[in-house]
Amino acid sequence: MKKAKLILCSLVFGLLTNLSAQAGVILSAVDVSTNMGTRFAGDINNTIDQSGLNSTFVSGVTDFDTYNPSSQSVINTAPHQWWGATDTLGYTDFDLGAVYNLHRFALWNANFIFGVKDFRVLIDDNAAFSSALDLGSFTANFDQATGQVFDLLDGVGRYVRIEHLSVHSNSSNINEVAFDVSSFSPVTSVPEPSTLAIFGLAFAGLMFRRKQR
Numbered sequence: 001m002k003k004a005k006l007i008l009c010s011l012v013f014g015l016l017t018n019l020s021a022q023a024g025v026i027l028s029a030v031d032v033s034t035n036m037g038t039r040f041a042g043d044i045n046n047t048i049d050q051s052g053l054n055s056t057f058v059s060g061v062t063d064f065d066t067y068n069p070s071s072q073s074v075i076n077t078a079p080h081q082w083w084g085a086t087d088t089l090g091y092t093d094f095d096l097g098a099v100y101n102l103h104r105f106a107l108w109n110a111n112f113i114f115g116v117k118d119f120r121v122l123i124d125d126n127a128a129f130s131s132a133l134d135l136g137s138f139t140a141n142f143d144q145a146t147g148q149v150f151d152l153l154d155g156v157g158r159y160v161r162i163e164h165l166s167v168h169s170n171s172s173n174i175n176e177v178a179f180d181v182s183s184f185s186p187v188t189s190v191p192e193p194s195t196l197a198i199f200g201l202a203f204a205g206l207m208f209r210r211k212q213r
């Protein structure tokens with residue numbers, strides 16, 4: 001009886017461990033676009049290619065916390081960043097390349113007087129953001145060389161929109177962005193038939209042992 005209980009307990013523990021959140025990895029978007037224009041030849045693609053980072057990571061592999069964006073700084077010279085047009089608000093859209101469970105957002109604003117200030121983060125499974133989920137609103141500092149990490153409401157999707165609600169000085173200006181993600185699999189929250197079968201067998205064993213006494 002005691003042994004059967006122990007087996008059942010270990011099975012439940014194993015299942016719960018399986019369902020718990022996976023360790024997040026740091027991910028760069030595979031594509032980016034904006035409706036805010038550009039100036040100083042600051043291409044929007046400079047925000048997703050790790051350009052300017054003093055220390056790089058392997059996108060989709062390096063552990064987010066091990067990399068620790070808050071301790072990583074950027075070099076702020078023109079080829080590494082994007083400048084939005086003067087006095088322009090709008091959005092920057094990022095394609096993660098696949099559907100992920102998104103946890104946090106890392107931003108390297110320009111290490112100068114410009115940059116995104118108040119912003120809202122949306123996620124969706126379509127690039128038109130027709131059924132977007134609001135992951136929260138935040139405020140970013142300017143004149144900071146190290147990354148700023150924002151803990152989003154966790155959400156599942158492939159496309160992430162940063163809505164620039166206000167800017168520092170008179171222009172948005174981003175050096176780099178990255179995301180804390182874990183893989184998303186729709187079946188993880190539902191016990192698989194094989195798992196149920198194991199539970200059934202364990203329960204049957206428990207009943208059998210009880211009957212024997």
Ligand SMILES: [Ca+2]
Nearest residue numbers: 046051080175
């Ligand atoms: Ca960059």
Ligand SMILES: [Ca+2]
Nearest residue numbers: 103151152154
């Ligand atoms: Ca989160």
